[in-house]
Amino acid sequence: MIKILANDGIDPIGKKLLEEAGFEVDTNTIPQDELPVKLQAYDGITVRSATKVRKALIDACPNLKMIGRGGVGVDNIDVDYAKEKGIPVYNTPASSSNSVAELVFGHLFTGARFLQDSNRKMPVDGATKFNDLKKSYAKGSELRGKTLGILGFGRIGKAVAKIALGVGMDVLAFDVYDFDTELELELGGGNVVKASVKKATQEEIIAQSDFVTLHTPFIEKPILDAETFAKMKKGAGVINCSRGGLIDELALVEALNSGQIAFAGLDVFDNEPTPRAEILNHPKISLTPHIGASTNEAQERIGVELATLIIDHFKSLELA
Numbered sequence: 001m002i003k004i005l006a007n008d009g010i011d012p013i014g015k016k017l018l019e020e021a022g023f024e025v026d027t028n029t030i031p032q033d034e035l036p037v038k039l040q041a042y043d044g045i046t047v048r049s050a051t052k053v054r055k056a057l058i059d060a061c062p063n064l065k066m067i068g069r070g071g072v073g074v075d076n077i078d079v080d081y082a083k084e085k086g087i088p089v090y091n092t093p094a095s096s097s098n099s100v101a102e103l104v105f106g107h108l109f110t111g112a113r114f115l116q117d118s119n120r121k122m123p124v125d126g127a128t129k130f131n132d133l134k135k136s137y138a139k140g141s142e143l144r145g146k147t148l149g150i151l152g153f154g155r156i157g158k159a160v161a162k163i164a165l166g167v168g169m170d171v172l173a174f175d176v177y178d179f180d181t182e183l184e185l186e187l188g189g190g191n192v193v194k195a196s197v198k199k200a201t202q203e204e205i206i207a208q209s210d211f212v213t214l215h216t217p218f219i220e221k222p223i224l225d226a227e228t229f230a231k232m233k234k235g236a237g238v239i240n241c242s243r244g245g246l247i248d249e250l251a252l253v254e255a256l257n258s259g260q261i262a263f264a265g266l267d268v269f270d271n272e273p274t275p276r277a278e279i280l281n282h283p284k285i286s287l288t289p290h291i292g293a294s295t296n297e298a299q300e301r302i303g304v305e306l307a308t309l310i311i312d313h314f315k316s317l318e319l320a
């Protein structure tokens with residue numbers, strides 16, 4: 001029987017599909033340091049972002065026939081090396097876009113109305129404090145009519161743009177690849193309307209946006225650092241639900257402390273799973289622990305997509 005280790009879990013629907021196709025699926029997480037020995041007993045592994053599949057692990061497991069990533073980012077996998085070894089890496093790029101986009105707006109609405117701070121400070125113990133808090137959150141801002149800059153206009157960037165346009169925001173978008181500026185918005189009640197974003201350079205987005213959100217893959221150099229924060233509109237907000245390392249976190253803390261940046265919403269961090277204290281305790285940062293894809297809907301879609309990819313792969317090897 002073909003054995004798959006779903007080391008970071010898989011939605012029950014994906015597991016069921018695999019089992020119905022005759023696979024054995026193990027969802028018990030094996031600690032990273034035990035994987036080089038224990039993974040040898042499996043034909044395939046699926047991971048999310050927690051488990052790392054690096055060169056040494058691939059070398060230790062000559063029986064491995066595929067690597068599945070239930071999600072988008074593959075920076076935790078040595079993809080080129082796996083391919084060199086003839087081991088394909090499959091990910092599920094479309095399944096979680098809407099969930100990530102909705103989380104971006106969770107952070108945007110939160111930062112614009114200080115929810116991250118008021119959730120920490122309430123309940124209060126008397127009417128005076130309540131009114132003090134009310135005063136300290138008096139200068140919230142609406143999103144409607146504001147400009148959202150989207151750096152990285154792939155599937156997730158586009159899903160973010162659709163929500164932004166629906167909320168009444170203007171959208172500036174940048175990507176290294178060319179893209180269509182017209183989007184189809186599926187509104188409630190079966191209504192579909194067309195709306196457009198505006199193409200912009202990275203510099204224009206930095207200078208002209210009220211809020212900037214990042215949707216690029218991981219790259220070594222931060223996109224937002226002290227220099228870029230200084231060029232942004234005073235009081236702008238920044239969101240990162242993409243990858244840690246795309247924002248210089250210490251520069252962000254300085255920009256928040258000086259008031260140059262009004263708030264940040266972060267789902268991803270430099271040192272996952274142990275983000276730095278300055279970030280975790282900052283009253284102007286809305287925090288989530290890398291949960292962009294963690295919805296029932298996204299995980300179900302990911303499970304089905306991954307199971308289908310795995311079944312097709314082993315069929316192509318004439319093993320399933």
Ligand SMILES: O=C(O)[C@H](O)COP(=O)(O)O
Pocket residue numbers: 048049050070071072073074096242290291292293294
């Ligand atoms: O790249 C992704 O798909 C997201 O960052 C989600 O990662 P996760 O599967 O570890 O939640």
